[in-house]
Amino acid sequence: MAFRFVLGRAGSGKTTFCLNEIKQRLMEKPEGRPLIWLVPEQATFQAEYALVSAPELGGTLRAQVLSFRRLAWRVMQEVGGTARLPIDETGKKLLLHRVIHRNKDRLRRFQASADQMGFLDNLNQLFSEFKRYCVTSEGLSRFYSERFGSLSASGGSLEDKLHDLQLIYGDFEMELSKLYLDGEDYLTLLAKQLGESDYVHDAECWVDGFHGFTPQEFAVLEQLAQRARNVTLTLCLDRPYLNGEGLYELDLFHPTARTMLELQERLRQQAVDVAEHIVLSDSPPARFGDNPMLAYLEAHWGDRVKKPFTDKGEVNGGSSVRISAAVSRRAEVEGLARDIVKLVRDGGLRWRDISVSVRSVEAYGDLLAGTFRDYGIPHFFDQKRSVMHHPVVELIRSALETVLNYWKYDAVFRCVKTGLFLPFAEERDPQGGKLRIDRLAMDQLENYVLAFGIQGSKWTDPKDWTYSNRTNLEQDEAEARAADEAFLTKINACRRAVAEPLMELQNKLREKTTVQDRVRAVYELLIRLQVPERLEAWSQASLRCGEPxxxxxxxxxWERIMDVFDQLAELMGEQSTSLDLFAELIQTGFESIKLGLVPPTLDQVLIGSMDRTRSGRVKHMFVLGVNEGVMPAKITESGVLTEAERERLGSAGLQTAEGSRRRLLDESFLIYCAFCTPSDGLWLSYPLADEEGKSLLPSDVIRQIKRLFPHTRERLLFNDPASDASSGEQLEYVAHSDKALSLLVVQLKQWMQGSPMSGVWWSVYNWFARQPEFGWKLSRMIQSLLYTNKAPALSDPTSRQLYGEHIETSVSRMERFVACPFSQFASHGLRLKERRIFRLEAPDVGQLFHAALSKFAEQVEMEGVDWGALTARESEERAALVVDALAPKLQGEILLSSKRYLYIARKLKQVISRAALMLGEHAKRGQFRPIGLEIGFGNGQPIPPLIYELNNGVRMELRGRIDRIDRADTEQGTLLRVIDYKSSAKMLNMAEVYYGLSLQMLTYLDVILTHAPIWLGKEAEPAGVLYFHVHNPILNAKNGLTVEQIDKELKKRFKMKGLLKADPEVIGLMDSSLIGASGHSELLPAALKTDGSFYKTSSVASEAQWNTVRGYVRRTIREIGTSMTDGRIDIEPYRMGQSIACTNCSYRSVCQFDTQLEGNDYKVLPPIGKDLVWELMEKQAEPKRRGSVSGFRPAASRILPLAALEIAASTEDESDALTEDELNSTSGRKENDGGET
Structure with a gap:
């Protein structure tokens, strides 16, 4: 048995050495004892590929590529140990949760953290670390007992932590040993079982690609060295390190040198023979034989003092080390993609010859994926995938949240948007007709729920939803329901499709409290929704779309979700938990799921993190994000034990993982390994700013590279080519057809704005123009360049189709057209509406005020009560009754939906009561009495419409609804006035009347005067138009106010605005305090002098002026109607002083009005004084002869118009024309780019 070290710097050929020896053994003896190539888990694919793709080998059964865990599993299959059930991270956290709760009363430090899932994560990581560092539960308990005294001097924190840790760890290990096998125990078992394994006996083993080992892995290597015939270990080292040799902690090769020294000592203790070291010392290393720059980088990266590279041939021939700074991460990734395409297209490389390395895949993942798709670059991310984004996982999480949070909107529609509630196959309703529930129907359901604030018990109520889309409180209930019947049928069908499965889940979760029963309830929901069948269909569809x-x-x-469910049922099955904790356990389980995916093809760019990915043999490597704080990485403290506590444990004899300080020092070695991976080119880049525009600094790594290679030119990457870039630099952006076409459009736009365009882009333009498949794309894009944000007038056929030959319209629509023609077209022509949201807004409050005051007045009149005699208490009681009657009809019972809205309803009652009291004051002081409340005019209404025969042949009828009409009878005749209730302060601005922005009140008065003979049976004269501000003012006074002062101040705040007839007698009929007297009215915008004339501040008009303004308003409406029905839809909002049409417009996202765009200018309306307005109106509407108003006739031909409104049929006489000065002072003018008029 022998152990051999093969040493060499990066690129020296250590992996090739192993591969060649394995191939040699196979060629010498294809059959024999196993040849084991032991590599890191993430490098197994590349190693297997290298082995099987060797041309001299036809295949092999003898050689195997294994990781430590795969070797452990192979040995356990042979020797035994696989009988226990494997437990994953989710199962361990669940087991820890059970153990902690069982020992909760005995814990000193972690008692409060028992139910925190984040704490379970940290604890699980610490116990895994203990196992990797051979810290057993018995060893930890013994250490705690033996060292208790020495640690107590350092404070109680670590002492208490160790007490709790040894307690939990011991119980946790005991629970595991009963049934489960932890993956972290594989190597411990492997070390024990290697002696019994025939597979390893007399085998040859090569251990390659490791920089360091945990004590667990060291133990395996010790046993492997004693059992196998020989073991070869490769290490990235510059030279052999001998036993007893000291290490310099800043040495570049400190991690691997420390590994070699520790392993030599372990082998010495085990009496294992160590063969003579093999040092691969070729200079330059084999990988960089043809690349002096990369060889120099490898040789001198660890130098404290960097000496510049001076090879003139390499400098002149082009750089193998390139640095790019980018204005943004997007520009950085776009530049990377262009370079990769160029290398493959022009350099003859394959995609697999290129890799991309980042410090963290998460920071660049989405950007890289999207950009590589745009450039057609096949790629694979070397990382395990989270499932938290998957629709099935999202369904389970949101379904539990729905039950927990009482059917809140967000949770319910997160469920719906997974698409799993849509019918999987064609379904029919009980009546036998087709029931189409699709995404559009679900979108309509969402809008309906938002509009009516549906949540909670409204979802679970068995009754169908019948909330009406009513927008008018006066609309008949039965009529509203009939109109909504078909819509509500679909809404309720969609509601049942969503609510029934979730209600079944809710009932089961509440009936049963054990984890096992609740897991079964969730599983049954998935089965009911046919989730397995849908996943199979989705998988097949992805394959058909080329997305393996x-x-x-x-x-x-599905299998991984079932694993989580199984472990929940097994480990906590009979345990009762709260629903909150159950949902959190499910969430923790899903967060632990990581899908390991195999690369779908061999020829693709590999994207990975610097500390994990093993790129294998690549020719070019791109390293992104070389910024300060990223490379080297900023190591942060986290976990159960602090850095200081780890150091104290280490000094006391308990070995744990390296602290943050040592890991930070080892960053230089990681960077060295990454930079020395490619054989032909190293590309470094960094962004100058993040997504928010905050500046980012380059890493010190960039400065070190520049010191090594001072001749290397740093290029700057832009999103688009710079205007002063050379032709060669411009050409670099022409990397992919679709992207080049997009950039061409940008260049053409700049050229149209006066910037020069490089000949490169004219060549690109000509190329696209000649390609049939791109011609239509180029044409479309050029059309976009010529686009101006203007809306051309509708064609005559379109206009007639939209408006017809007969149109019914309102005055507010006329005013909207004047404010901006496009806004009128969007709202009334296209009928675009904003999504309704269940909240009380100003229009809703205004609607309530109108209806409430109308009902209030009706009741007072019906009961014959003197309004002016009502007390404050009586007013409050009546206001409360009126609001209570109207509240259920307002926007889906919004005022009854919550305590907050009930409070608002109470405040609204106070507003109505206060307003009613002030209207009572008007009744007390005046002779005018209401004769019409919320009275409509138009076809089928009490008052006929005003009818206009427009110049283009269209017949236009004005319709509307008048809040209140008051009448007073005198010896001279009948007087009428119009009152409009407003929820905000409003006055009649005569300049706005002149421009057509404020025509409503004067038109309403014209309607009732014109048709007085029909609905009153007699002619009538105008008394005025008034706005009444419905509010409940707050009075502030430092020293307090008397009752009289309060009364006076309230009248001042409620003083009506508008325009009145300049007749003291008429004013006296409205405010008796001014009969035969002088002074300012407390109620009206009028003030009399002692001689009976009016002060200039009074808002009054003479009889002649009333005739003038009525004629002018009619003429203006006719002109507006003609322009509107002619199809004019210009994007031309008005601007008058500080007021602009866009302020409260809902259609800005549609019209895209922007003053920075050519042709997008405001229609400027200069403010003009009241006197000038009257003068201009008189000139444009001066009576010429008796007859009908030009372009207007009453609804009934037998009713003659008032003689005072006789205007010439022709207004084109020269005598009617304004002077040039007058035109300049009144016409709408456009703003120039500088905003000046």
Missing amino acids: EKAREHAQV
């Missing part, structure tokens, strides 16, 4: 990795993932996940 996904297919294998679907194939493995």
Whole structure:
């Protein structure tokens, strides 16, 4: 029995030495004792491939590539030891949970952590470490007993930890020994059983690819050396290290030198013969024979003082070591992909000749996967896959969360979006008709649930959902339900498809409390949803789509989930737990599942982490993310034991894994091994900024490389080629057809903006133009360059199809068109709506205010009560009754849905009560009384519509609903006024009237005056239009207020805004305090002087002005209607002062309005004073002759319009034209790029 060390620096041919000896043995004697090639787990695939692909070997049964664990399993199959059940990480955590709870009362330090899954993870990792370092439970207990006194002097923390650890570890090991076999015990059993193994006896063994060993692995090597014919161990070392030789801790080869010294001492103690060391000392190493730069890097990486490389031939011929800085990680990965494509396309390489190394695969994984797909680069990630993203795992987690969190929206629809509640095969409803439940139907269900705030018991209630999509509180209940019947049928079908399986799960989970029964309940849910059949179908579909990795993932996940269930049932089956803990145990089990996938093809780029992946023979390696704090890695403390506690344990004689300090020192060796992996080229890169734009610094590794190779030019990688880049640099971006086409579009756009474009990209353009398969793509992309964010007018056929020859519309739609034509088109033409969410918003409150005050007034009138005589208490009682009656009708009973909304309802009652009191004050002081509340006008309404015959032949009817119409009768005739309830402060801005932004109130007044003979039986005159702000103001006063002051302040806050008739008698009919008196009204926007005239601050209009504004409004509406029905849909929001149309617009994501885009400018409306507005209106609507209003006729032809509204049929007379100054002062102008007008 002999042991042999084969030593050599990186690239010296140690693996080749082993492979050649194995091949030589096979060629000499194809049959014989086993030849065992022992390599790290992650290197087994490459080693097997190297062995079976040797051309001189036709195949072999004698040689085997094994890892330590595979060797252990092979020996146990021969000798025994496989009778016990293997237990994985999930099972160990479950067992630990049981052990900790059993000993909870005896614990000193970890009692409070007993139910924390994170603590179980850390504890499991520590016990695995104990086993790798041959710390048995008996040994730990003995150590604690013997060392108790010495450790107590260092404080109580470590003492208490050791007490708990030896208690838990001992009980844990006892439980394991009864039935289970821990994977961490494999090597311990292997060391014990090697002496009995005939397989290993007289075998030859080569141990290759290791840098260090755990005590467990050292023990196996000792036994292997005594049992096998000979054992060869390769180590990456610059020279032999002899027993007793001291080590310098900063030595580059410290990890492997320490391994050699320790193993030599162990072999000496076991009296194993150690043959003369074989040192592979070729200079340069075999791997770098044709590459002086990489050979120099290997030879001098460990030098404290870096001497520059001076080989002129290599410098002039091109660099084998390249450094790239990138503006972002995306630019870094894009540059990497281009370089890989170029190496394969122009350098004659295979994909398998290239590998990518990162310090952490997680940091770059998604970016690499997406970019490599875009560039058509086949790749494989050398890491085990988590299953937390898999739909079946997500279904189980979210189903348990649904039950735990009382059917909250998020949990339920996480279940739904797995797709596992959709019918797997065609299903029919009980009535025999086809029931189509697809993703669209489930999306509609989600919208419905969001709109009505459905959660909790509403899901489990056996009654069908009947929440109406009503948007009007005045709509009839039966009518609303009839309209929704078909929709609700589908919604309830979808609801049952989701709720019934989850309700069955909920009932079973609540009926049974043992882990076994609850696992069975979850399993039955999966069977009910046909999950095994679906996984098989998904796997087959992935294979058909050329995605073998996904297919294998679907194939493995069911088995692994069942493993978790089995271990839960076996280890905790009869134990009762809370549902929260059960869900957490399931979560922990799933987090432990890691799928090991075999590379789907041999020719692909390998992506792996620097500390784990063994790349094998590659010609080029790309190392990404060479940043400070990443390479070398920042080693952080974690786990049950701190760094200081490990050091104290080590000094006391208990060996554990290396601390963070030693691991940090060993980082240099890991970097050396990675950099010396490729034979032809090393590519280093680092980003200058992260995803948030924060700057990142290059690692000291970059500075060391630059000191070794000062001639190496660092290139800068951009997302797009720089405008001043050379033709060669531009050409580097032409690496893949689809990506080149995308970059070509960017170049063309910059060229159109005035930047020069390289001839390279014109050549690219010509190439694409000549390719039939790319011609249409190029055409589409060029069209995108010529795109301007403008909406052309609809064609006449489209406009007629959309609007027809007869259109019913509202004044608010007219106002929206003026604010922005596209907004009107999106809302009324396309009928786009935002997703409804179950929350109380301003429109809902406004709707409630309108309906409540209307009901309040109706009840007062029906009961014959004097509104002005109501007391505050009576007002409160009536307001409460009205709101209580309306609350069930408002947005799915939102005001009754929670205590928060019940509180809001109480506050709304106070608002209505306060507003009603102030309206009572108006009734007390005035002669006007309500004659119409929430009264509609239009076809089928109490008041006929206004009808316009537009210039384009379309017949337009105005319809709407007026909050309140008041009437007062005098000797001179009947006066009418309109009151509009507003939930926010509002005033009538005459400039907005002039521009067409505020037409509603004046149009409403025009409607009731025009049709007064129909619904009143007599003509009427305008008294005014008023806005009433419905609110409950908060009064603040430092020294307090008297009752009189409070009353005065409240009236001031409730003072109505609007426009009134400039007649003191009319004002007196509204506020008796101004009859025969002067002063400011507390209720109205009017103030009288002693001579009976009005102050300038009064918002009043003479009879002539009322006629003018009515005529102007009609003309404006006709013009707006004509433009709208002509198909104008310009993206042209207005801007007037600080007010812009986009502020509360829901369609910005649709129109994409952006002032940075050419042609996207605001329609600027300059603010103008009230006097100028009247002057301009009079010029544009001056009466010419008696007759009908231009383009307008009443609903009934027998009703003549008011004589005061007679306007000339033609407005194109030169006498009507404004001067140039007037036009400049009033017309909408566009903003230039600088925002100036």
